[in-house]
Structure formats: C-alpha cells, structure tokens
Amino acid sequence: MAPRTHIAVLGGGISGLSTAWYLARTAPSNVKITLIEGTKRTGGWLHSDRVADPQHPNGKGSILLERGPRSLRPQGISGLNTLEMVRELGLDSKIEPVSKSSPAAKNRYIYSHKTLHKLPSSIMGALTHPLLAAKIPRAGLDLVKGGSGQEDESIQDFITRRFGKGFSDDLISAMVHGIYAGDISKLSVRSTFGMLYHMEKDYGSIVLGMLMGGGAVETPWDLTLKEKIVKEMPDLQEFVGKTSIYSFTDGLEELSRSLEKDLVKGGRVDIHKDSIVEKLDANLDSRDVRISIKGQEPVHANAVISALPPLKLQKLLSKPYPELTHNPSVTVAVVNLVYSAEQARLASPGFGYLIPRSENSAVNHRGLLGVVFDSCAIPEQDKGESQGKTLKLTAMIGGHMFNEALSQIASGSGSGASTLDLELSGSHKEDVSDFFAKTAMDAVKKHLKIDAAPELVKVHIHHDCIPQYLVGHLQRMQTLDQSLRKDFDGLLAVTGAGYLGVSVNDCIKNAREVAEAVVSKLEEEDDGEAQLVGRQDAITGLERSWFL
Ligand SMILES: Cc1cc2nc3c(=O)[nH]c(=O)nc-3n(C[C@H](O)[C@H](O)[C@H](O)COP(=O)(O)OP(=O)(O)OC[C@H]3O[C@@H](n4cnc5c(N)ncnc54)[C@H](O)[C@@H]3O)c2cc1C
Structure with a gap:
C-alpha cells in the first residue's frame, strides 16, 4: 500500500539530518520520509x-x-540530548x-594590551584579575540596580547598564566573537544570553541570580526530555560532570556521517543529495506541498520541515516574510x-x-x-x-x-x-x-x-x-510562528541555526522537538492509516519562542 503521509525535510546539515533521524525513530512505519540536500554531501558546516x-x-x-565547528559541550539539556544521540549511534567509543x-578546560585567554590574560574561573579570581579588578566597584552596582523592564536590548546595552562599559568592551565582546563572530552592539541579549536576561528579570541582579542558581531557560518539553534521558542513561551524568567539551576521533563530522549512515541503514528515509530546492507551493485544500527541485521532477509531500537557513527558505516562498530576512x-x-x-x-x-x-x-x-x-x-x-x-x-x-x-x-x-x-x-x-x-x-x-x-x-x-540574532529576534520568531501557522496550517515547519540557537547541540534538540511535534499531530484514520491533519495548533517549529 502506498504511504498515506509523506514528510519532506529540506537541508542536510546537522539540523536536517537530525530532524530526519528523529522522524524515522518516531513516525509510524507507513509514513514516508525524504531528506533533500542541495550539495553532494550532508553535514553542512560540520566538515x-x-x-x-x-x-x-x-x-x-x-x-x-x-x-567549522570543533567541539560540543556536554552540559545542559541540549548537551545531554546530543550525548543520548551519540550513544544510540554507537559513537561512544569514538568520543575524545x-x-x-x-x-584546555581550565585556561581560556583574552588577548588585550599586548598580553594573554587567563580568564578567571572563580569570583575571587575575578576580583583580583588585572583586566577586571578596576571594573569591579562599578560592576557592584548590579546588586542594587534592579531590572530595566525592557523586552530586549543589545548585549552591549545590557552589560554596560549592569556592569559598566569596561566589562562589555573588554570581556563580553570577546566571548561573543567566540560564539557568534558578532557585534555586541547589534545582537539581542535575550536571544543569545537568555540566562542573563532572565536573571535580571527574576532577581533584579545577575550576581544574585547566579548565587541563587537561577536563569535557566527550560520549557516543559525540555524538562520531560531531561527526566527521560537521565532515567534511561543515568551514567551520562558522570560523563557530563567530568567533561568540559568533547569531539570524536575523526572530528565533529563523524556525527553527521554517522547520522547519514544510520538513516541509510534504517532504510526509512530517502536521501536526495545534489538536489537544490527552488520553490515550495503549498495547497491547503489538498494538504499537499509541491517541492520544485532544480533539473528534477518535483516531489510532493504532506508536510515540509525546512532546515535551511531562513534567507534560503524565503527564496522558495512566493509571499515575503520579513522575519526570515531581518537577520x-x-x-x-x-x-x-x-x-x-x-x-x-x-x-x-x-x-x-x-x-x-x-x-x-x-x-x-x-x-x-x-x-x-x-x-x-x-x-x-x-x-x-x-x-x-x-x-x-x-x-x-x-x-x-x-x-x-x-x-x-x-x-x-x-x-x-x-x-x-x-x-x-x-x-x-x-x-x-x-x-x-x-x-x-x-x-x-x-x-x-x-x-x-x-x-x-x-x-x-x-x-x-x-x-546574527539582532535585537527583537525572539519577538520576530513569535510573529513568524503565527504567520506560518495561519498561512501553512501545519504544511510547513522550520528548524535550524537561523531560528532558536546556533550551537550544534541546540540544532539537534530543536530538530528533535519539531520532529516529535509533527509526529504527534499524525492522526489515525478509521482504516488505521496515519494522516496529517491541519489544526489551529499546527506545528511551526517556533513554539519554543513563546517560552524563552
Ligand atoms: C566556523 C564555525 C565554527 C563553529 N563552531 C561551533 C562549535 O565549536 N560548536 C558548536 O556547537 N557550534 C559551532 N558552530 C555553529 C554550528 O556549526 C552551526 O550553527 C550548525 O552546524 C548549523 O547547522 P544547520 O543544519 O542548522 O545549518 P547548515 O549547516 O547551514 O545546513 C543547511 C543545509 O541546507 C543546504 N541547503 C541550502 N540551501 C538549499 C536548497 N535550496 N536546497 C537544498 N538544500 C539546501 C545546505 O547545503 C546545508 O547542507 C560553528 C559554526 C561555524 C560556521
């Protein structure tokens, strides 16, 4: 019998591969899954x-x-989620x-005033640090300043307001170079350092928030996921406790190569490489998306999960979505x-x-x-x-x-x-x-x-x-969530580094969330076949933006 429902994943970077992998593990066996990648290799920036x-x-x-990327952090729920994937792929023995x-874990440096300065690893270290000591009295204002009540602002404005200009220019700008290669005067504090934003909001002070162990941004889905992994693989906690970062014997690409190999072995996902998607046409009445591919016959699917960069996705759509092109x-x-x-x-x-x-x-x-x-x-x-x-x-x-x-x-x-x-x-x-x-x-x-x-x-x-998540990014993602739900009613969802987290861990966890959510919307028909049904609560992949 031909499969009733076909889900297509666009883009074979770590986000698309992970989406297809989680779909293959959770969707009923009569759901067809296709992964479409524009180049001759999967992995995207993992190389x-x-x-x-x-x-x-x-x-x-x-x-x-x-x-590209060279290491993963095991900490946090997204770190734990990747470790679970690593174990299920049989990659444990390749972990370095x-x-x-x-x-390498204890010594991280900043180059300033012609010298390498080791970053402090404790509060006492910060108080006596040559780069920071002079800035500490100003930074102490953090304890008495209270919150600003703003929805969002730049990292620079936030850090300068709380700790002074020296902290933002000499310290935080360097950290942002390391993660986003970005400009602290333009990036959103709420979308890049959400923890700090929530500490200010909840405790009126970052220092107090840290002392109270606050600021964690975890959705109910995150907490359920954590509970499940900790219960099923309790020993992972020990690895997390003693490990700063990790990679694999043959580099981080070993993860994307293993994902592809596992998808091929499982036989549930058709992988089309060298297939550049040029256009998406969604028909809400017939619940069909026509996926036009350069030089090939179009593919039809009942739901598309795009793991393409947002600007690339916009090029496939006839209607403009400013939230896809703002950053x-x-x-x-x-x-x-x-x-x-x-x-x-x-x-x-x-x-x-x-x-x-x-x-x-x-x-x-x-x-x-x-x-x-x-x-x-x-x-x-x-x-x-x-x-x-x-x-x-x-x-x-x-x-x-x-x-x-x-x-x-x-x-x-x-x-x-x-x-x-x-x-x-x-x-x-x-x-x-x-x-x-x-x-x-x-x-x-x-x-x-x-x-x-x-x-x-x-x-x-x-x-x-x-x-680059510019100021106001989260609010734009909420607007996009509403627009996609209204215009596509579950026919198009999105995931990937352009939306709600750039780290490899975030890409994998967000891929899991969207894949599981789409599968949860499959409804059993009377004849036992699974079918995707459009609804007000159709999945967009951006639901998380309302919790952050
Ligand atoms: C230099 C560098 C260093 C980094 N270091 C780290 C690190 O150490 N740790 C960490 O956690 N993160 C790091 N990151 C971030 C992380 O690697 C990326 O955010 C992540 O790999 C993005 O994955 P993705 O699948 O969302 O996107 P991509 O990797 O961009 O994948 C998108 C895929 O879509 C395909 N595609 C595009 N257009 C089309 C089309 N029209 N049709 C079909 N396919 C298409 C592309 O070919 C690509 O394969 C680093 C990033 C870079 C660039």
Missing part, C-alpha cells in the same frame, strides 16, 4: 578533514583539521573528551595552521584566546576574532607519528568585521572594488586567501611569540555561516 602530515611524508602520520582538569549572517575565514612541535611551543597551554572589540579597534584592524589551540585540547585526533608532534592552531577571522578586514586588501590593491566584490572575484581569490593566511600567521607570531613557519596552512572562507 572535518584528515590530511597527510607534511612532516611525515612516509604516510605514517595524519592530522585532523576542522573547517577534554577533562575538566586539563589545561544577516556573518562570513568567517577559518585558517588552520600546523607547526612542528619541535619548532613551535605554546608558552601558555589552554583552549585558545579571543580578542575583544576594544583591542580590534585599537591594535588589530584585520578582523581577528580569536585563535583555538586545537592540538592542546584534543591531541588524540592526530594519528600515528603525528600525535604529539604537531602544534595545531585555528584562527577565526572576520565575522562582523569581515568587510572591514577585506578593505585592507581593497585599499592596498588600489582596485577601487567593493570589499565583497573583491573577495568573490576569481582574480583576487589568491590575494584574499593569502591575506587571511598572513593575518593568522602574524597573529600567532605577535600574540604567541611563535616565529617558526607553519608546515601547513589551509584557508576556508565560509560565507554567511553564522546567523
């Missing part, structure tokens, strides 16, 4: 390369390089944990540098360092966001004779300063081309790669005092890779 070690041309060593007692995404240049450990040594081992905004404007105009000390965190990812013999660093450059950084080449070349044109035009591609490679090497020389030349340099420029 790990195992490369030959130039120091060991005999092939007895290899190095693992990450182009970073213990909480290791230097920009930033472009980041990722530069992997591999040195011989004999010639290059870290004086201050740790996770890496970030550059605050104050430093960028004063000293560094080339858009450096920070440098990760990869081989210090997880040396086990390098194999054979390479293990322990290389110093592997990754510089992240650009983000909200990408155009500013590129203008260095534009002004140097005298071409008069706009910065983005310059980057995109083929003739300047090498200039651009060289520029980012040089920026990374100069930073390592200047900040880490490493004079040796790297054995290997790889530059990857990721266009529009990290969505």
